[in-house]
Amino acid sequence: MTWRSICAAALVAAAGAATAADAPRLKPFVLASRGAGEVPAAAAAVKAKLSAAGFELVGEYAPYDGAVVLAVTSADLRAAAAQNRFGGYGAAQRVSVTKVSDEVQVAYTNPVYMAAAYRMKADLSPVAAALGSALGRLEEFGPGDGRTAKDLRGYHYTLGMPYFDEPWKLGAFASQADAIAAVEAGLAAGRGGTRKVYRIDLPGADESVFGVALSDGCGGDGSVMREIDFKPLRSTGHLPYELVVSKGQVLALHAKFRIAVNFPDLSMMGSHSFMNIRCAPDSIEGALRKVVGR
Template sequence: MSALIQRALLIGLMLSLSLTAGAAELKPFSLAGIADSEMSRVVSDVQGRLDRGGFEILGTYRPYDGAHIFAVTSDRLKSVARQSNYGGFGAVIKVAVTEVANQQGGKQIQVSYNNPEYIGLAYNMDSRLSRVKRSLGQAIGFDRDFGGDGIDEEKLPGYNYTFGLEDFYGFFDFVDHGSHAQAVRAVERGLATNNFGIGQVYKLKVPGKQQVVYGLSLQANVEKQKFLNDKYVMEVIDHQQPRRTAHLPYEIMVNGSKVIALHPHFRLAVMFPDLRMFGEHSFGKLMDLPYVYEEFFTQAVGGEWPPGGDDW
């Protein structure tokens, strides 16, 4: 091998290492702060700060005692969402106020939210949403990011938990209603009238696109269908501090005439990338959850189950 070729290979290796070293490790959640105060007082304060910070509150959700979630968007979020094929999934940031026990046996309040930089890359929005993160930090505070050891920003757009599982594009494709208007009507009718415990927390129409995203409340009787109960699911997976309450609510989206959702193998894993496959708190405890979501979400949005009728 000539000295010139050796030198070229060495330069290429050094450039590759420098680029790798410069990649950031991102985490799915941001902690705004921890308060020793009353839950209601912190909720009211956060709401006021979000309003003054220019964020639009689309809906609120109290999935269980000690948890209050604001679903918010902004002009910047909607603008970025418009520019990517499935941007609606990342157009809403969840801000959570969570009451937990402190080490002294009392109560403390955690305020946290989805890390916009993480969402922008993981949801293939072609943006780190850094301006959104700065705006949220200015509005309600920023202490640190959390949620595992972090994922290389260059790997986030193609993230999957392990080989063979779905990535961002491995959507559930529930039903095609033939037109966008019919799909929207069917979803809203189904969420209002189904008897599965599936409701609507918020709705956002992405400007300039035939794309509407809905946040779901899952409040089924846990003895009848535990995987359609947000409290049960979070008791399994959300066991570390700070809490990751802003994982909720789960989303579905009308995209054109179709109703789709992120697959739980991606959606849960990308928010809990450090969760083990098996054990007391693990994905193994939720092994049947994707199949339950597919079956009952399909019916709730006006689709047929089983698919294709009795021959499925």
């Protein structure tokens, strides 16, 4: 290489490094408000604000005392999710109302973070702006240093942990209708300690997403969250888990991926760690397989 070409290559590399360093650092949750109050009244106020902003409440879930999760969607969210297969994971945003000591925290999942983590084609920044306008936006929270969108699109917690494109394949059916019917029946029967929180059908796509509450065993929502959601700002909107039914297949993100992408600074060992919920992934997978009779 000539000296000129070496210099040019160095400048390109430096520019790339600078661009990466300047990329926004995203966090999975957004704190909308915090203050005195009680969960029922705060949740009612939040629902009214979301409705006025054009969001549709598709499910409501109280996973444990002092916490409510509201699953919301919109025509824009459904259209965005339909742009690529498995976009259904991002079809709902989750708004949480949580009592922490003497205050009530209202928070929601960060649509831009989730779109990157779920490898969606769509830009969900307008959805993020709409949620911020409706509910408020004090700060993003989660991991201390955040993650770039590029990092999230290839997110991998560590060696031996799954990627987004390594989901649990829970069942395959002759048709989309048969698969949806199986999931609906399993959830209605409460198989595996599950309960349906919501269902969203994507327009023009052979894909639906279900929000699923989990109550049994080591993988129960309360059991897992008591261990991992311990910081002063609560990430209750991690719940509920999703099942995606796509082209007759029933899938779910591996719990090791889904927990890690929402709690990327959770330690592997020690207090409040993956080690302390090591039985949860198998328990969650077993519960979801029972939903589809597998």
